[in-house]
Each structure stands twice: as C-alpha cells, then as structure tokens.
Amino acid sequence: MPSIKLHSPIPLLAPRDWQSELSQIIRSVDELLEFTGNKPGSLDELDTIDSDFPLRVPRPYASRIQRGDPYDPLLRQVLPIALENLSVPGYVSDPLDEANSNTMPGVIHKYHGRVLLILAGSCAINCRYCFRRSFPYQANQNSSAEWDLALDYIRQHNDISEVILSGGEPLIHSDDRLRQLVSSIADIAHVKRLRVHTRLPIVIPQRVTSGMLDWLTCSRLQTIVVLHTNHAAEIDDEVFAALHRIKSCGVTLLNQSVLLKGVNDDLETLKQLSERLFEAGAMPYYLHLLDKIEGAAHFDVATPRAQQLVGQLCATLPGYLVPKLVRECAGEPAKTPILALPDNYFHSTKEGL
Numbered sequence: 153m154p155s156i157k158l159h160s161p162i163p164l165l166a167p168r169d170w171q172s173e174l175s176q177i178i179r180s181v182d183e184l185l186e187f188t189g190n191k192p193g194s195l196d197e198l199d200t201i202d203s204d205f206p207l208r209v210p211r212p213y214a215s216r217i218q219r220g221d222p223y224d225p226l227l228r229q230v231l232p233i234a235l236e237n238l239s240v241p242g243y244v245s246d247p248l249d250e251a252n253s254n255t256m257p258g259v260i261h262k263y264h265g266r267v268l269l270i271l272a273g274s275c276a277i278n279c280r281y282c283f284r285r286s287f288p289y290q291a292n293q294n295s296s297a298e299w300d301l302a303l304d305y306i307r308q309h310n311d312i313s314e315v316i317l318s319g320g321e322p323l324i325h326s327d328d329r330l331r332q333l334v335s336s337i338a339d340i341a342h343v344k345r346l347r348v349h350t351r352l353p354i355v356i357p358q359r360v361t362s363g364m365l366d367w368l369t370c371s372r373l374q375t376i377v378v379l380h381t382n383h384a385a386e387i388d389d390e391v392f393a394a395l396h397r398i399k400s401c402g403v404t405l406l407n408q409s410v411l412l413k414g415v416n417d418d419l420e421t422l423k424q425l426s427e428r429l430f431e432a433g434a435m436p437y438y439l440h441l442l443d444k445i446e447g448a449a450h451f452d453v454a455t456p457r458a459q460q461l462v463g464q465l466c467a468t469l470p471g472y473l474v475p476k477l478v479r480e481c482a483g484e485p486a487k488t489p490i491l492a493l494p495d496n497y498f499h500s501t502k503e504g505l
C-alpha cells in the first residue's frame with residue numbers, strides 16, 4: 153500500500169513569501185536530484201535529459217518528495233527523463249487543437265458560455281505531462297491595450313457567463329494586478345462567475361495571501377478555484393492550511409487530477425487523494441485521461457484500466473468523493489465522460505487491461 157508523507161523530510165525553515173519562493177525555484181536536474189537525495193546516473197530507465205520544456209520545481213513542493221526514491225510519485229511529475237524523447241504515433245504538440253479556439257491573443261473560447269484567459273506564459277512548476285507544454289505563449293502575451301481588447305470581446309459576447317483565469321499560472325501575477333482585472337470583469341453585467349485554474353497554492357502554499365482572498369471575494373462574482381493535485385502527498389500541512397483559508401472565505405474549491413502511470417494509477421492512491429482533498433476543503437471534480445501531448449506517452453493509462461479504477465473508487469467511497477472520469481476531445485462541445493466499470497465486468501468479459 154503506498155504510504156502518504158504529510159510532513160517534510162527536510163527540516164523546515166521559516167517560510168519565505170511566495171515571490172521569494174518563485175525566485176528560488178529549482179531549475180536544473182542536478183540540483184533537483186541533489187535536493188531529493190538521488191544520485192545522477194543511478195536512475196536506470198529514468199535517465200534524465202535536458203529539455204526544451206525546462207525543469208521548474210518550487211522548493212516547498214520538492215521538500216515533499218521522499219528522499220532517495222527515484223520513483224517517488226511527486227518526483228516523476230517533474231523530472232525530465234529520456235522517455236520524453238520517444239516519438240509515439242498519435243502524440244502531438246496541440247492534442248486539443250487549441251490553436252483553433254485561440255480566438256484572439258490571450259483568449260481561448262472553446263465551450264459555450266465560458267471563455268478562458270491565458271494570463272501567463274509560465275508556471276511555477278513544469279509538469280512533464282502538461283497539455284500546454286508546447287502552447288504558443290509568446291503569441292498570447294498581451295499588453296494592457298490588448299487585454300482591453302480581450303475584455304471587449306467578453307463584453308460583446310453576452311452569452312459568456314463565466315470567465316476562467318488560466319495560463320500558464322494565473323496566480324503568478326500580483327494581487328493588485330489580479331484585483332484590477334477581476335474588477336473589470338465584474339463590470340461586465342452578463343458575467344456571473346469567475347473561475348481560477350491554478351496549481352500555485354499546491355506547489356507554493358504561501359501564495360494564498362490575504363490580498364488574494366480579498367480580490368477573490370470582494371466582487372459580485374461567484375468564485376470557483378479549481379486546483380490541480382494528483383497525489384495526496386502533495387497536500388502537506390502548509391497546503392492543507394492554505395486550502396482551508398480559501399474554503400473558509402466561501403469560495404467553491406474543486407480539484408482536477410490527471411490519471412498518470414507511476415503516479416496515481418492505483419486504487420489506494422486515488423482513494424487517499426480524494427479523502428485528503430475533502431479534508432482540506434476541496435471536492436474531487438475531474439479525473440482526466442492523459443491528453444496525448446508529445447513527450448508524455450509514458451504517463452498514459454489505458455482507458456479500460458481507468459474505467460476499472462473509477463469503478464473500484466465508486467465501490468469504495470461515497471459518490472461525492474469520486475471524481476468524474478473524462479477525456480477532452482478536440483472539437484467536442486464539452487469534456488467527454490467515460491463510464492466507470494465495475495470490477496467484475498473485466499472478470500466476466502475476460503477483457504485485458
């Protein structure tokens with residue numbers, strides 16, 4: 153049974169503010185291996201590589217990695233390895249065809265009633281399976297005047313009731329900048345909800361400042377924060393407290409995970425993740441099948457195995473703790489739900505997993 157580590161194996165120093173943590177993220181494979189007690193060259197098939205999608209790992213996240221374990225599920229999410237260089241048919245640079253819904257710089261308008269703003273071209277952490285790892289962020293870096301045009305676009309589409317701040321990592325911006333933007337969005341009468349897609353409170357929990365809670369809650373908009381967490385060990389005591397702070401302000405707190413081979417593709421890990429999220433105030437929302445982004449094929453979990461896992465989760469947990477298993481298909485008007493299948497389905501059909 154995989155164990156959960158909720159306490160850092162590294163002695164805790166006085167916490168730095170989030171901007172200091174951002175400026176001191178780990179950027180090299182050697183530094184990450186040293187920080188996590190692993191030796192370069194001793195990782196067998198996990199041979200590390202330099203990549204165009206560079207390594208970026210905040211120290212608060214790295215401190216949750218089990219020292220000396222090259223197969224640690226948190227380490228696997230961030231360590232660039234040689235398997236990324238394999239060219240696998242079907243794995244492409246834009247698996248969701250987002251270029252087609254990148255209506256104007258900084259704006260992705262894919263689904264009815266919702267629009268997504270690409271607020272930042274980078275993240276605090278680079279997840280090796282990221283479906284936007286080849287996204288043309290450069291072409292989506294807007295000046296203030298261009299952001300005014302993006303707001304005009306929302307004004308002109310009165311069917312848009314929800315604005316999603318995304319990226320990259322939207323919370324990489326200052327609270328003042330985000331407060332201003334949220335205030336402008338709230339001035340558009342037909343927008344009802346603000347959603348923030350973020351991994352920053354997980355990887356640098358100090359990001360949950362009183363300023364952030366202020367702009368999240370001071371407008372007339374209903375606010376939803378959608379976290380990205382894949383393993384219960386990502387939620388240590390500091391993250392737990394940060395999530396509670398968000399939740400206690402009345403913000404709806406959801407989580408989406410990606411089902412990843414070698415990270416969370418077993419029942420006990422998924423069960424612990426759902427329970428830990430709920431304890432911290434977040435509802436398990438989506439469990440995504442991997443988007444077929446080039447360089448990430450080694451993370452893929454076969455669909456029947458995913459269906460079986462979620463079927464087992466349904467048989468083990470109350471329904472509200474079971475995330476929806478979904479796949480995102482380019483051009484579809486919504487995410488495609490994937491049916492959970494009971495364990496005995498596979499025995500009765502003798503279907504291979």
Ligand code: SF4
Nearest residue numbers: 275278279282320351
């Ligand atoms: S935090 Fe999200 S957007 Fe950023 S690298 Fe990870 S998966 Fe991609």
